[in-house]
Amino acid sequence: MSVQGSQHAEPLPEQPPEYVVAHVQEALATDTRVAELGIGVSVAGGRLFLTGTVSSDEQRDRAGDLAVEVAGDLEVCNDLEVAQLGGPGVPERLA
Amino acid sequence: MIRLAAVGDIHVGEQADPALRDGLRSAPECADVLLLAGDLTRHGTAAEAATLADSLAGTSIPVVAVLGNHDHHSDEAPAVIDTLEQSGVTVLEGGGAVIDTPGGRVGIAGVKGFGGGFAGACASDFGEPEMKAFVQHTRTISNTLARALATLECDVRVALLHYSPVPDTLRGEPLEIFPFLGSYLLAEAVDEAGADLALHGHAHRGTERGVTPGGVRVRNVALPVIRAPFRVFEVEPRRPPWAARHLEETAATPLASRPVAGPRRS
Numbered sequence: 001m002s003v004q005g006s007q008h009a010e011p012l013p014e015q016p017p018e019y020v021v022a023h024v025q026e027a028l029a030t031d032t033r034v035a036e037l038g039i040g041v042s043v044a045g046g047r048l049f050l051t052g053t054v055s056s057d058e059q060r061d062r063a064g065d066l067a068v069e070v071a072g073d074l075e076v077c078n079d080l081e082v083a084q085l086g087g088p089g090v091p092e093r094l095a
Numbered sequence: 096m097i098r099l100a101a102v103g104d105i106h107v108g109e110q111a112d113p114a115l116r117d118g119l120r121s122a123p124e125c126a127d128v129l130l131l132a133g134d135l136t137r138h139g140t141a142a143e144a145a146t147l148a149d150s151l152a153g154t155s156i157p158v159v160a161v162l163g164n165h166d167h168h169s170d171e172a173p174a175v176i177d178t179l180e181q182s183g184v185t186v187l188e189g190g191g192a193v194i195d196t197p198g199g200r201v202g203i204a205g206v207k208g209f210g211g212g213f214a215g216a217c218a219s220d221f222g223e224p225e226m227k228a229f230v231q232h233t234r235t236i237s238n239t240l241a242r243a244l245a246t247l248e249c250d251v252r253v254a255l256l257h258y259s260p261v262p263d264t265l266r267g268e269p270l271e272i273f274p275f276l277g278s279y280l281l282a283e284a285v286d287e288a289g290a291d292l293a294l295h296g297h298a299h300r301g302t303e304r305g306v307t308p309g310g311v312r313v314r315n316v317a318l319p320v321i322r323a324p325f326r327v328f329e330v331e332p333r334r335p336p337w338a339a340r341h342l343e344e345t346a347a348t349p350l351a352s353r354p355v356a357g358p359r360r361s
Contacts, residue, residue, distance in 0.1 A: 032138060035106075035137050035138055035165070035168070037164075037299075038104075038298070038299025038300055038317075038319060040269075040300065052299060052300055052319065053299065053300075053319035053320075053322070054319070055105075055106060055112065055115070055318065055319070056112060083318060083319055083322045084322065085114045085115060085118050085318075085322070085323060085324050086322075086323060087118075087121075087323065087324075088100065088118075088121075088122075088125060088323050088324060088325050088326060088327050089321075089323055089326070089327075091098065091125065091326075091327035091328065091329045092314075092326065092327070092328050092329070093096075093328075093329045093331075094291065094292060094312060094328055094329065094330045094331065095331040
């Protein structure tokens with residue numbers, strides 16, 4: 001399976017979804033376009049779900065596109081949230 | 096009171112994210128020091144470090160950072176460190192810094208940390224060279240952290256890490272990967288030396304609050320967890336202040352493995 005730097009990752013032949021989950025996770029980490037270790041990948045009802053929080057819309061889209069490349073026939077549901085950076089919030093006082 | 100702004104896992108790429116850049120630049124409005132808990136870059140390249148340096152340019156408060164696993168990914172860590180230090184960021188890897196603030200002196204000891212897992216479910220220094228190297232990496236780092244923390248003479252003492260010293264702040268991550276997210280050896284080091292606060296990142300799906308077995312507050316400040324450009328902690332100076340202590344170490348009993356209470360399996 002092609003990893004770093006490839007523009008078109010090869011979809012895998014049909015195989016148990018548990019392995020597809022692992023391969024998508026590996027691709028999300030090692031493909032230089034995404035390089036995310038903190039994304040949750042799971043399968044339910046024949047659909048592959050991406051969960052967690054990423055830093056930008058672009059990162060969310062890149063992760064979703066890469067998952068589609070690797071997930072073969074599984075439908076990819078991109079449930080990634082984008083961290084909306086508001087202010088720092090109320091300080092925590094430690095005494 | 097000393098005001099600390101802290102965030103981890105900002106994963107800066109070659110293009111700056113304006114929202115993050117503007118957020119980081121607002122830190123001097125509400126804090127005396129800005130702490131960065133590793134994974135400063137996405138791939139660990141000098142170019143990405145330069146983008147971060149540019150975002151921090153002109154920051155009127157000290158910025159202190161540790162590297163994370165992403166910052167080592169391209170085998171350019173020395174160049175990343177150099178680029179950041181040239182722009183005025185203090186990068187710690189086993190060292191410490193004491194900074195004067197209006198509220199007192201804050202001492203920070205920083206290490207990346209590493210994995211291994213937590214008490215009762217952790218790796219052992221046994222077996223193949225690769226396995227031993229994994230455990231010894233964390234053990235060496237933890238020893239370094241303990242020594243660096245113990246020498247800080249200051250009013251508030253902080254441990255700055257990338258990996259987590261406790262499992263509490265990992266809740267939300269799959270249990271099976273806890274050994275890749277931190278190590279109890281890091282907490283042991285913090286408790287051995289003593290500190291007011293331990294900060295870390297790395298676990299994007301974790302939770303914010305935890306505590307070491309020795310009672311030191313732990314905060315996960317990874318950006319995906321706090322969903323803010325940083326968190327602010329207002330810490331009351333400890334009285335009496337922290338005094339420097341020299342921690343003894345022998346080859347047979349590395350600092351982070353000495354028994355603390357009762358028999359322990361090695």
